[in-house]
Amino acid sequence: MEAASGPHFSGLRIDGGAASPSASPRFSSAPGTACPSPVASFAPAYSSPSKRPQPFLIGVSGGTASGKTTVCDMIIQQLHDHRVVLVSQDSFYRGLRTEELQRVHEYNFDHPDAFDTDQLLDCIRKLKSGQCYQVPVYDFKTHQRCSDSFRQVNAADVIILEGILVFHDPRVRDLMNMKIFVDTDADVRLARRIRRDTVERGRDIDSVLEQYAKFVKPAFDDFIWPSKKYADVIIPRGGDNHVAIDLIVQHIRTKLGQHDLCKIYPNVNVIQSTFQIRGMHTLIRDRDISKHDFIFYSDRLIRLVVEHGLGHLPFTEKQVVTPTGSVYTGVDFCKKLCGVSIIRSGESMENALRACCKGIKIGKILIHRDGDNGKQLIYEKLPKDISERHVLLLDPVLATGNSANHAIELLIQKGVPESRIIFLNLISAPEGIHCVSKRFPTLKIVTSEIDDSLNEEFRVIPGMGEFGDRYFGTDD
Structure with a gap:
């Protein structure tokens, strides 16, 4: 028998958790169906395949019947708001030749040569590039690939590749x-292997034990354990280790939700992102949406951005007595707060702020683009004690960042510390984030999506057009 595993020092070893029923996987695939375009099969948050982030690829290895599939299923269940696909190395077994079938009990299914690693590589590379793939179906009773059957795997946010030898080949591992x-x-x-091979695959126990001693255990010692x-x-x-799986899922969520610019600028x-948020973005970006629906879904998104922005404010601990006579320890909202909208688009965000913060004061700044002279301040009306407050600066679109910088400079001149300004918007262009974050590194930017770029006319692409005109009905 193989030796029980001891402490491991080169990686992270995680213990803890109690057992619970394993989850059912959620695949983005369908057997025997035509392969759709990679753009259509991926969540529609990016305008072009070149701008779409690469899927997050997780390799799951371990000895035979170690519980790899159960771990994968539990990860898939917890990542319910992302598109996840599972690819098994077992699907890429080579079909046995006639002479090998005649001596099937002498064939080593646990050796690296038993797998078509080149085809597995082709599958993973295409999935990582946003394409779909027709994965072969392997019959464990006949030891042949089903020539007229396949499982279609579509593009996804997360790809999980599981198998006993997925770490063996450096090309796959890398x-x-x-x-x-x-x-x-x-x-x-x-x-577990005895139960699986006798009950599910119809083999007798003597052949299972013989195969284990002759091939499975030596292959584990030679290839899998190393x-x-x-x-x-x-x-x-x-x-059974739920603590480990929870930590892994948290890490994956962090990586999936982190835009590259967030790694450069910690203030962004x-x-x-969820399918709800992507769905609302899809609606408000549609040029054919009705004005009523545009306002409705814009308001929903703005409310989410405002709520998220409020979460970055300081708080104090507070205890209250509940109707049951119990003491609840919570937090008290920041009292010294105000909003400032950059006229006119920023005014579309005021109702959401008022709905979240009862009686909040809201100031206004109007900045005009004056040809070659740049931006000019036309009008400002701010609370007299604004220097004592945290400021939520409102503008639904961050494009070049020039107007935002002008407004932020004014607030700083009024005595507001840069670190007390939170800039809220629906969409941001990378150019605008660079412009604002480099100049004001301690200011916080909160947005719901970062778009691809600015075009030659300094419009955000894919963007949503002139937000103020669409929201206030002046686009005609």
């Missing part, structure tokens, strides 16, 4: 963003 090794006691794995050193995370006890905050 494509992974995270590598997980499921470490389960050898006796437990053998018991690949453990490449793991970023090691999960003892597999699917993009609210976590």
Whole structure:
């Protein structure tokens, strides 16, 4: 028997958690259907394939019957608001030749040569580039690929590749963003394998034990166990380790929700994307949407941005007595707060701010573009004590950043510390983020999406047009 695993020092080993039923996987695939275009199969938050972020690829390895599939299923269930696909290395077994079928019990299915690694590489590379792939279906009873059957796997936010030898080939390993090794006691794995091969695959117990002693255990010692050193995370006890899986999912969510600009500028905050948020963006960006629907869904998104922005304000702990006579320890809102809208588009965000902060004071700034002379301040009306307040600066679109910089400079001149300004907008262009963040590194920017770029006319692409005209009905 294989030796029980000991401490591991080159990666992260995580213990903890109690058992619960495993989840059912949610695949973005369909057997035997035509392959759609990669753009159509991916969530519609990006205007072109070149701007779409690459999927997050997770490799899950471990010995036979270690619980790899259970771990994958639990990760998929918790990532319910992202599109996730599961690819199994077992699908890429080579079909046995006639002479090999005649001596099937002498064939080593746990050796790297048993897999078509070149085809597996082709599959992963295409999925990472946003294309779909027709994964072969392998019959474990006949040991042949089903020539007229396949499982279509579409583009996704997260790709999970699981198999006993997915860490063995460096070409496959180097494509992974995270590598997980499921470490389960050898006796437990053998018991699971006996149950699986006898009940699910119709084999007798003597042949299972003979194969285990002759091929499975030596392959584990020679190929699988040594690949453990490449793991970023090691999960003892597999699917029973809920603490480990929760931490892994949190890490994946952080990586998925983090735009590249957020890594450069820690003051930039993009609210976590969900299909609800993407759906509302799809609606308000549609040039054919009705004015009523544009306002309705814009207001919903603005409310989310405002709520997220309020979460960056300081708070104090507060205790209250509930109607049951119990004491609840919570927090008290920041009292010294005001909003400032950049006229005119920024005024579209005022109702959401008033709905969240009862009786809040709101100031206004009007900045005019004066040809070659740049931006000029036309009008400002701000609370007299604004220097004592935290300021939520409102403008739905951050394009070049010039107007925002002018407004921020005015607030600083009025005595507002840069670190007390939170700039709220619906969409931001990378150019605008660079412009504002470089000049005001301690100011916070909160947005719901970062778009691709600015065009030659300094319009955000893909953008949503002139927001103020669409919102106030003056686009005609």
